[in-house]
Amino acid sequence: MIEEIDETVGQSNLTGVTAGYSLDLVPLPQPSANVEQNSRALIDGFNRKIDYLRMSVTDRCDFRCVYCMAEDMQFLPRQQILSLEELFQVAERFVALGTRKIRLTGGEPLVRQGIVDLCRRIAALPGLRELCMTSNGSQLGRLAQPLFDAGVSRLNISLDSLDAERFKQLTRTGDLRQVIAGIDAARRAGFQRTKLNCVVLKGRNDHELADLVRFAIDRELDITFIEEMPLGVISEHERGESFCSSDEVRARLGEHFTLVESAESSQGPARYWRLAQAPHTRVGFISPHSHNFCATCNRVRLTVEGRLLLCLGNEHSMDLKQVLRAHPGDAARLEKAIRASLHLKPYRHHFEVGGDVQILRFMNMTGG
Numbered sequence: 001m002i003e004e005i006d007e008t009v010g011q012s013n014l015t016g017v018t019a020g021y022s023l024d025l026v027p028l029p030q031p032s033a034n035v036e037q038n039s040r041a042l043i044d045g046f047n048r049k050i051d052y053l054r055m056s057v058t059d060r061c062d063f064r065c066v067y068c069m070a071e072d073m074q075f076l077p078r079q080q081i082l083s084l085e086e087l088f089q090v091a092e093r094f095v096a097l098g099t100r101k102i103r104l105t106g107g108e109p110l111v112r113q114g115i116v117d118l119c120r121r122i123a124a125l126p127g128l129r130e131l132c133m134t135s136n137g138s139q140l141g142r143l144a145q146p147l148f149d150a151g152v153s154r155l156n157i158s159l160d161s162l163d164a165e166r167f168k169q170l171t172r173t174g175d176l177r178q179v180i181a182g183i184d185a186a187r188r189a190g191f192q193r194t195k196l197n198c199v200v201l202k203g204r205n206d207h208e209l210a211d212l213v214r215f216a217i218d219r220e221l222d223i224t225f226i227e228e229m230p231l232g233v234i235s236e237h238e239r240g241e242s243f244c245s246s247d248e249v250r251a252r253l254g255e256h257f258t259l260v261e262s263a264e265s266s267q268g269p270a271r272y273w274r275l276a277q278a279p280h281t282r283v284g285f286i287s288p289h290s291h292n293f294c295a296t297c298n299r300v301r302l303t304v305e306g307r308l309l310l311c312l313g314n315e316h317s318m319d320l321k322q323v324l325r326a327h328p329g330d331a332a333r334l335e336k337a338i339r340a341s342l343h344l345k346p347y348r349h350h351f352e353v354g355g356d357v358q359i360l361r362f363m364n365m366t367g368g
Contacts, residue, residue: 130153131152
């Protein structure tokens with residue numbers, strides 16, 4: 001239990017315990033008896049197996065996407081973020097505890113110096129099945145081949161518009177041509193099943209849905225449409241007015257394509273459909289508002305400052321940076337902290353469309 005771990009992983013490190021943990025969560029049941037007592041698997045209080053870790057390697061980005069961060073974003077000083085060695089130590093412990101998929105995120109992970117070597121080290125961990133990365137694509141022209149050679153399995157690339165001017169408005173600084181060149185470079189490097197991520201904003205890019213799918217078909221890519229998540233205070237648009245549900249997106253796509261529901265899974269939150277007209281392309285929907293995916297959640301997130309977030313839509317977390325720096329190289333203490341954190345994982349998030357922002361941290365601080 002939480003109170004049994006040593007003082008370096010004590011109550012002061014369990015962000016969310018005193019900040020409302022007991023206020024809106026039902027009592028956590030004990031893991032069921034069918035979980036092997038000697039298993040090293042990570043099982044939360046709702047008997048969900050945690051085998052997917054998303055790691056933010058930087059809060060910095062060369063874009064300033066309107067749904068992700070403020071235009072004048074203040075980034076963390078270097079001493080507050082985890083070193084590459086600390087990131088590797090966390091990855092190694094999670095894989096030792098049964099994690100089979102790791103996704104590196106940001107910010108933009110490819111602006112972090114030393115990222116290719118970190119990928120190579122993580123990809124070589126025995127037992128890891130997939131090392132994936134989410135990128136804005138801007139640096140893939142020069143780094144796609146090194147990443148593929150380092151052992152990165154798959155890429156997700158953000159693409160919210162095919163109109164250069166609109167793309168610039170949504171990203172504030174992005175160059176659409178550079179991103180498309182990065183997408184093409186990834187394919188030449190050997191990446192397969194690359195997926196485009198599109199955050200749908202009504203009145204801004206929702207008229208491009210069919211064109212984005214056609215773009216994916218032409219390049220033999222998958223594409224996922226994402227409902228905007230209410231993380232951080234933004235001024236570019238009113239979230240309640242710009243919200244476009246996955247059901248609405250699917251209905252609009254149904255005017256152009258025949259969508260066939262699929263039982264396929266990528267170990268993440270997306271629900272997939274196939275296109276009768278292009279069976280090699282999958283269309284996914286991530287629906288944190290309209291069809292939450294909490295019951296089968298198998299994920300935790302590590303922020304670049306070392307907080308292990310147990311839920312994207314809650315603040316419950318464990319400060320792993322303090323453990324790493326108080327006891328460098330002590331894998332047993334790190335493992336104990338990771339295990340203790342699972343008692344903080346809530347059953348679900350409670351996102352609302354419109355209204356006050358519930359989570360003040362921006363997406364770039366969370367790691368996507």
